[in-house]
Amino acid sequence: MARFRTWVGIALAGTLCVSLAGCSSTGGKRAEDARKAAAERGKSAVTTPRWTFAMVTHSGDGDTFWDIVQSGAEEATAKDNINFLYSHDDEAQQQAQLVDAAVDKKVDGLIVTLAKPDAMKAAVARAVAAGIPVVTVNSGSAESRAFGALTHIGQDETVAGQAVGEELNRRDRTNAVCVLHEQGNVGHEQRCAGLAETFDGRVQNLYVTGTNMPDVQSSLEAKLQADPDIDAVVTLGAPFADTAVKAKRAAGSDAEIDTFDLNAKVVAGLADGTLGFAVDQQPYLQGYEAVDLLWLYRYNADVLGGGKPVLTGPQIITRDQAAELAEYTRRGTR
Template sequence: MARFRTWVGIALAGALSVSLAGCSSTGGKRAEDARKAASAEGRAAVNTPRWTFAMVTHSGDGDTFWDIVQSGAEQAAVKDNINFLYSHDDEAQQQAQLVNAAIDKKVDGIIVTLAKPDAMRSALARAHKAGIPVITVNSGSEESKEFGALTHVGQDETIAGEAVGQELNERGRKQAICVLHEQGNVGHEQRCDGVEKTFDGKVQRLYVNGTSMPDVQSAIEAKLQTDKSVDAV
């Protein structure tokens, strides 16, 4: 149980380090090259039983954020002698089926996102009944404990939104657009709720397709062109 907790933390730290590698022209690049060389050897840094962990996310095809997370988790898996299984689907029912498939494989642990928690409830209950530890990541912080997860790795979305609202007030903004790049993602809705809670101005929600950046850009541009009162996004 403890080792599973540790591995999840390492995996997400690895994902972060991969995303930061491009921010430095020297140290980050060197660290990334060294990491790739170690992974290429295919050797684990530990001599422990080879456990199997599954990560199931709500990512759609072409979501570069989750590509980075997957890459970091895979690198950590090599280092820690883990058989790592990654799957994803942006349809909630399909994501739940992927969790059930991991349970059927009798994996040693599951990492899962709860962007649409209601659809995931029964799958996580089944994992708990099977004695498979679950850690939630990224979205679903409010539902994580209720669903029987060991812990949640991520931020409180409402508090994050409240901080945005306060910042907008300090900057004297009056009309804000809250962009949601995944329809039905409770985390996104909670962030916008948080903004509305603390922001003295008006908040409009704009739903876009986050897997297509040209669509995101055109949707935001169209909104800004039609509503000149917007002074924050």
């Protein structure tokens, strides 16, 4: 497999390979076959206690990124003999109420995102006070430890933004638009701020209503028409990359479209040159490792990270790696 440019240490990559029961396709297939065989026999893959873990995210309806996170979590729960409860809401107050509901159910472990940490602080505190171990995932790495979580799993959003800025420099871009599709999401702000830190050119933030794709397209189209010197558009989620491509065409712009996160369309766009590059934070791994780390804590009082986030990205993915990833995006794990 070709090397990916990655900011994740080789030592961590080795650790994660072990955690995922082997990095070879053969080993992965054996593990999958074993899990399916156990399920078909009506038996658990393990004989440890049957704990209940809840995951509560800030996902909106139909967000394919979170489908991948959930898929990873469900794979780990099948292996670890976990009863898994998943819920989500893109409104922070509603998400906090879902956390409260999980606490009321006296779950054995909680996985939560902190896209809007101020709104989530009290709910997470109630979980910790109730003796429920908490792992944060994806968003809120800066607040995770202060809120009492065991660890945080995801990418450092500022570092990810910095990686994008440096990649744009390598591509000789000079005028970039960073498209923020969810106002108030601290991770999104950190990505664009990190981009501005390392990018040698100009960065403009464009706020759009991410739940309204026609609005996203028209807003970006207007921006590109108003400033024909824009030569790079960075979207902060895979579903928005395709919309950005449509806006570019409608505006008659020559800007390169780049994006955070992967899905099948993004990989196809990388392969045919419609997209320049993508930033992968490995959402499947975030869900999988969150469950595994809670299980390890319940089973053996193990904690990873040493008080620091467990990083799953960023990886800069270009056309050179697109063919390698197509298999995984088709099956919904990348």
